[in-house]
Amino acid sequence: MIIQRMPWAGIHLKYEEVSLVIDPLFEVHPKYGSIHESVYPLSDFGSVDAVLVTHLHADHFDPRSISTFYGQEIPVYVPEEAVPLARESGLKNVIGVTLGAAFHIGSFAVTPTYSIDGNGDPQVAWAVEAGGKKIIHCGDTLWHGYWWKIAEKHGPFDVAFLPVNAAVIQFPNRIHSGQPICLTPEQAVSAAKVLQAKKLVPIHFRMIHSPPFYQETSDIVARLEQSAKGVVPLHILDSKDNLTI
Numbered sequence: 694m695i696i697q698r699m700p701w702a703g704i705h706l707k708y709e710e711v712s713l714v715i716d717p718l719f720e721v722h723p724k725y726g727s728i729h730e731s732v733y734p735l736s737d738f739g740s741v742d743a744v745l746v747t748h749l750h751a752d753h754f755d756p757r758s759i760s761t762f763y764g765q766e767i768p769v770y771v772p773e774e775a776v777p778l779a780r781e782s783g784l785k786n787v788i789g790v791t792l793g794a795a796f797h798i799g800s801f802a803v804t805p806t807y808s809i810d811g812n813g814d815p816q817v818a819w820a821v822e823a824g825g826k827k828i829i830h831c832g833d834t835l836w837h838g839y840w841w842k843i844a845e846k847h848g849p850f851d852v853a854f855l856p857v858n859a860a861v862i863q864f865p866n867r868i869h870s871g872q873p874i875c876l877t878p879e880q881a882v883s884a885a886k887v888l889q890a891k892k893l894v895p896i897h898f899r900m901i902h903s904p905p906f907y908q909e910t911s912d913i914v915a916r917l918e919q920s921a922k923g924v925v926p927l928h929i930l931d932s933k934d935n936l937t938i
Contacts, residue, residue, distance in 0.1 A: 747832030811874025
């Protein structure tokens, strides 16, 4: 399996002649302010057979770019509860998934599993297997109690793609909690350990930092490196970097 890092939380997976993308992003919503990482046309990463979306937040679900670069008929898999809203985007082939219900896309076996969204919206993690190798992509999950169930049902994993920026958000019409809506660097390492991951690839950091609306935590890479020592090999990939497993 060849994995290519895409901006923010996106990854491109290829095995034999089949390719998938998870959470591809090209157009960043203006609400996130100035961005701090380059984005690239989705065509730079090649054609795909299907799109997997963890959830419908604007930094993970970019329907206009999906339509532009992959076509409106491309299969787009989303959590079942998110189907009506996803279809309003104009995509013509939106498919709802439920936890644990595996399906195949060519030689890929894909299973949606637990992921807890920091805003209480429908979200799944994607366990993807091909050629005897298995990865998990967890969107922008919080820490939760399902890690052990995921490991038992779907692990161990060759690579875990986990969010690490511990973003704190402040909406004008919502009581401000001051709490992060996704994993901290230290929690990501702990999750990778429980998932029995052979490698941890951090996602969901660097590009968006626009306080007070969206504020990522500090010293992410240093904290990851410190926490991962002796626990899990850490692979920090930039956009367009490849990883073969």
